[in-house]
Amino acid sequence: MVHHNGSERTVITSCPHDCGGRCVLKVHVTNGMITRITTDEGKEPQLRACARGRAYRQRVYAPDRLRYPMLRTGSRGDGVFTRISWDEALDRVADALKRTATTYGPESILYVAYSGNTGTFLHNQLSVFRLLSMLGGFTPVWGSASFWGSLFSSEVTYGTVTAGHTSDDILNARFIIMWGWNPAETVQRTTTAWYLAQARERGVRIVSVDPRYTDSAATFAAQWIPIRPATDTAMLVAMAHVMITEQLHDQAFLDRHTVGFDVFQKYVLGETDGIPKTPAWAEHICGVPAQTIAALARDYATVKPAKLLTLGAPGRTAFGEQFHRAAATLAAMTGNIGIYGGEPAGFGLPAVGLQPLAGTGLISRKLTGNLPDGARQRPALHITKIWDALLKGKEGGYAADFKMVYITNSNCVNQFMNTTKAVRALQIPETIVVHEQFMTPTARFADILLPINTHLERYDIIRPWQGGPYYIYMDKAIEPLYESRSDLAICQALARRLGIEGYGDFTEEQWLRMFWQEAENFTDTKPLPDYDTLKREGVHKIPLDAPVIAFAEQRENPEAHPYPTPSGKIEIYSKKLADRNDPLLPPIPMYIEPWEGPHDPRTGKYPLQLISTHSKRRIHSNMHNLPWLRELEPHTVWINPADAAPRGILHGDTVKVFNDRGAILITAKVTERIMPSVVSIDQGAWYDPGPDGVDRGGCVNVLLEDRCSPAGAFCSNSCLVQIEKHYVYGTDG
């Protein structure tokens, strides 16, 4: 939507980066320049932008924006480039694609794309995905760094990932557990915090289970329960023990709606392995006092309806899928499924609007006709295996020797685990192409680096991450700066050079019109307004009579509406998993001792458990370079006084955080807001190694192992480190 007021235009848009929230940005433009950004001040609940969205003007006009296509002239990683023309850049990329595909086969082209844009209809990784598919295929990556454990558990337990409620249902709960969940800082839905604040005002009891005392705990919670990372499953299983032994569980619900509770119960009571999973047993593992565990179990089982809310972090651990399987089992034991104010503790997607994960992709594929299915036929590479696969290729058991790496929408050197290994791995391929907006740690490895415009310089339509009930038309505020272009425009030019027919030479608005018409076929909330109405109004809220809740039909009549699982019931015991016969991926949820957890023998050398959290001043690595947001919060490692004192570390000191994989320098935040023996660093600070290889940028992935859980979860909260004070010696002797 565009408004005129004298010489000022006001353009409505939103943010496409991966924070999950989708807020309204009102961009004020005078003479083609953005002067300020304001936000929704209308009817509540407002789609109100955070500091990052409000600071976006600084990102658009940042002095370090990439301006021109560039060719590497230094070594990979140095960041030394020379300017070239678009014609030369596109010729070089097209030649490399053709040469690689014909010489080594299309599978030797690895496409690494991640979360630069999510929820957008047009500008996202599908531009390149389609191009490479139509060229004959490539190797894609698979896995979700965010919540694979949760997606996996939801599929296994409920047969679907649409196992969540809309945020307004928070008002129906009488008890809320925020389990490793911090929505005041890491937005996943724009309105969540607003509803939590109201719940607190109404006297609803809210508890936070988290190694850190987060802003969410400080703002909403009556109680903070600190817990050792990666041990949550033990606590959940012990809560089940309390419910079973005190007969607090909802046996009628379990009988009617679930399979396999009997097997789980035997495990909990110790009938299968001789170890009763009592609160005392769990206390030793997770560090939460037995009485606290028992009290939480009693509250959750008796104060109804109740929500156990979680997203990704506790599952981003070794055996993280067990956490989500156990959480869903407790939701079933307390009968909090299919009712207002409950929550299935599955993947938190409500069934409303476009299927968020697949919708936009499906539309785009459908519209481009019969894609050669190349991409999907080739074995995809897990996001934690990229570096290993580049280094080892076929000899290491991978499907190809990767000769060309194409990177868009991702700062993977920084964001995927084991950065030091990434640096070695990216010396291997013959060609690396990166589409970026900034000279990120990943962009420095490009041979050909292409400048991309920001979302304020193009048109799009967006919907929230988790099927929130609205769409926003992202109007174009200004023309693309410098020589920047969209990924789509680049792919259109490449398609012409490569002789690919039918890629689609439409304008942005022509594409969007087609996508929007097609969206009708992918949504259950019809009718949608027509394209021109959407564009004029800016925001389309899907009218809902009541909160959308998961499994209401199943709750009412499970015989007529079976769960979409093989048994038709909630699978506490999964036959599918039993058939896999993998002791590390058992058919019922079980606590499995994690690697790099509190009882790993390596704690002798590296006694501190490190978690990496999402920062309120960034979206991953995006916006790390903006001075306004830097002022909001310094980049630090949180450390408890009990761990700082014996190391001689004072608040504000520079410290070295290290293990066998690498070392980083960072400022210490000495605080009681993190439990002893645990330290935390926000992910996303830009990797900046010194001559000694020690990272002065504070990039946490230098410390992490590139390893996933048995189901494929990204284990970025399973890591052991040591910390020491870093003394800076003068250079003059």
Ligand SMILES: Nc1nc2c(c(=O)[nH]1)N[C@H]1C(S)=C(S)[C@@H](COP(=O)(O)OP(=O)(O)OC[C@H]3O[C@@H](n4cnc5c(=O)[nH]c(N)nc54)[C@H](O)[C@@H]3O)O[C@H]1N2
């Ligand atoms: N501002 C901002 N918002 C974001 C993002 C961002 O980068 N910035 N990123 C978005 C994305 S892509 C994602 S995936 C989500 C991530 O959303 P989350 O996974 O919810 O976010 P995290 O900050 O990783 O972790 C949430 C909380 O879990 C705690 N925690 C860590 N490990 C454990 C554990 O083992 N057990 C327990 N009980 N708690 C633990 C942390 O201390 C933290 O307070 O956030 C989204 N929102």
Ligand SMILES: Nc1nc2c(c(=O)[nH]1)N[C@H]1C(S)=C(S)[C@@H](COP(=O)(O)OP(=O)(O)OC[C@H]3O[C@@H](n4cnc5c(=O)[nH]c(N)nc54)[C@H](O)[C@@H]3O)O[C@H]1N2
């Ligand atoms: N240790 C640790 N590591 C983590 C996590 C953690 O909790 N701990 N969290 C993980 C999670 S949940 C996630 S989702 C990932 C995120 O991993 P990434 O998606 O790799 O992280 P971003 O920093 O968002 O990088 C996106 C890049 O895309 C660029 N970009 C933005 N818009 C466009 C565009 O239109 N076109 C192109 N070509 N580029 C664009 C941005 O400038 C940015 O550099 O990180 C993961 N890494």
Ligand code: SF4
């Ligand atoms: S960064 Fe996320 S929470 Fe902040 S304004 Fe943009 S969409 Fe909203």
Ligand SMILES: [Mo]
């Ligand atoms: Mo994520």
